[in-house]
Amino acid sequence: MSTFELAPFVPSRWLPGGHTQTVLGRLARRKAGIVFQRRRLNTPDGDFIDVDFPEVAGYLLPDDAPLVLLLHGLEGNARRGYACETYRRLAQLGVRSVGINYRSCSGEINRTARFYHSGATDDVAFVLETLAAWFPNSRRGLIGFSLGANLTLKFVGERGEKARDWVETAVAISPPFDMKSSSALMERGISRFYTRHFLHSLHEKVQVKAELLAPLVEVDKLLAAQTLRQFDNYGTAPLGGFRDADDYYAQCSTAQFLPPIQVPTLILRALDDPLFAPDDVPYAAITANPCLTAGITAQGGHLGFVSGRPGHFTCWAEQEAARFLAAKLSET
Numbered sequence: 001m002s003t004f005e006l007a008p009f010v011p012s013r014w015l016p017g018g019h020t021q022t023v024l025g026r027l028a029r030r031k032a033g034i035v036f037q038r039r040r041l042n043t044p045d046g047d048f049i050d051v052d053f054p055e056v057a058g059y060l061l062p063d064d065a066p067l068v069l070l071l072h073g074l075e076g077n078a079r080r081g082y083a084c085e086t087y088r089r090l091a092q093l094g095v096r097s098v099g100i101n102y103r104s105c106s107g108e109i110n111r112t113a114r115f116y117h118s119g120a121t122d123d124v125a126f127v128l129e130t131l132a133a134w135f136p137n138s139r140r141g142l143i144g145f146s147l148g149a150n151l152t153l154k155f156v157g158e159r160g161e162k163a164r165d166w167v168e169t170a171v172a173i174s175p176p177f178d179m180k181s182s183s184a185l186m187e188r189g190i191s192r193f194y195t196r197h198f199l200h201s202l203h204e205k206v207q208v209k210a211e212l213l214a215p216l217v218e219v220d221k222l223l224a225a226q227t228l229r230q231f232d233n234y235g236t237a238p239l240g241g242f243r244d245a246d247d248y249y250a251q252c253s254t255a256q257f258l259p260p261i262q263v264p265t266l267i268l269r270a271l272d273d274p275l276f277a278p279d280d281v282p283y284a285a286i287t288a289n290p291c292l293t294a295g296i297t298a299q300g301g302h303l304g305f306v307s308g309r310p311g312h313f314t315c316w317a318e319q320e321a322a323r324f325l326a327a328k329l330s331e332t
Helices: 019-027 081-092 121-134 145-163 179-185 189-208 219-223 228-240 245-252 281-288 315-330
Strands: 034-042 049-054 067-071 096-102 139-143 167-172 265-270 294-299
Touching: 019 281, 019 315, 034 121, 034 315, 049 081, 049 121, 049 315, 067 081, 067 121, 081 096, 081 139, 081 315, 096 121, 121 139, 121 145, 139 145, 139 315, 145 167, 145 265, 179 228, 179 245, 189 219, 189 228, 219 228, 228 245, 265 315, 281 294
Parallel strands: 067 096, 067 139, 139 167, 167 265, 265 294
Antiparallel strands: 034 049, 049 096
């Protein structure tokens, strides 16, 4: 396995601080020049998952080109700015992409009571199995952002050596390592702004599915949730088969899945990420596993990592992720 050298991250002086990188950094991502083809996958439990295939202008890649599956963040979708930036970067390096839209995230509410969550790697496996059947001659990789980064690390970690049957490499950008401490952080200070944003979107979906959810959860408590922990306790946990929020966090937090990872995996995380506690980074586990390459930066915010100046911004995380994936998928 060849050594990969990360380019240094130099934060843009026009976007100082973690919150600025997080909120305004979204404006540095370009969506233009990409057309999507959507395919619907019917799941074994009677639901569906929509996947989006991006066509990047100027890059027509063959069906046997390497293929990377992208996993988006909480209440995101496969067409977010960071996703489009990734598709473009990968296409320029000869790698095709496909983005998953989790259940209820494609613009159409899903059929069953089940929602997505940070540990739902069975849906990831289902999509990867489908892609393997559709494109049997393509080498495969996986990249996740935020909640999707949690899913990515859990997926390759819980499979250990067998992960190579699914993907040959992976990237996790802005992952939480300790979901319990992160949920507590988001109940304090400015971080509550992000909590309100997420809960507004989640509550809208609960209202649409209220009749379907009523036999399984206490809908009134779910709609009254003021923190992500409360939402997870009254909704995510019971719908996902967990005892409560603490059980959900304990089973799905990714620090425990780092030691068994056996595929080349890149982890990018900023210590000023306003969504996660900076002391949750498991440095010892990362250092001890030769399959892991980490870029733990002092600055960058949450899914920010913007360098340069207005009109010439560079999205460092997507740039380095694409370089890593392309390099590992081209190794013999």
